[in-house]
Amino acid sequence: MDGDGPLLVCYDGSEGAREALEAATRVLASREAVVACYWQPFGVATRRFAVDLLELVQDADSINEREEAQARQLADEGAERARAAGLDAEAAAVKISTPIDEAILNHAEDIDAAAIVLGSRSRSSLRSLILGDVANEVVQRATRPVFVSPSSALARRRHEELTRELRDSDATVTRGGQAH
Secondary structure: OOOOOOEEEEOOOOHHHHHHHHHHHHHOOOOEEEEEEEEOOOOOOOOEOOEOHHHOOOOHHHHHHHHHHHHHHHHHHHHHHHHHOOOEEEEEEEEOOOOHHHHHHHHHHHOOOOEEEEEOOOOOHHHHHHHOOHHHHHHHHOOOOEEEEOOHHHHHHHHHHHHHHHHHHHHHHHHHHOOO
């Protein structure tokens, strides 16, 4: 990496985020890092099905206070894990008003991140096609390196699928010593 900026570690407390953080610290050790948990205030982009949920909820401020506190707690947890693994890390609970992928990309630009660290999530190919994927969007639109790491459970599942596919394709091609 050419950049002198910190790593931007996106952290939501999930298994995938924890394992991506651990993998990144093994590969990208001795860096400064910003461990960020993104949160969106209640009422931002909530117009769905022609109803604004704020009309139904009387105390949006207390909901937002809890969301911000949870984001701070997760960012602090991630930063502590990063420090324990050898990174010089600070925590950031980042309030956003855009889709998460845009927020991550903007934050990376703001801090001139050397790289963005993300965990990948397991989705069926149909779900990925319909719903999109934050990691995919960040990878496709990033202006800097992106480190995406699957959780160990997802990596194990993918390995088993790949092994099956290779075994099946080898059996098809070389069955009985002849190509079929």
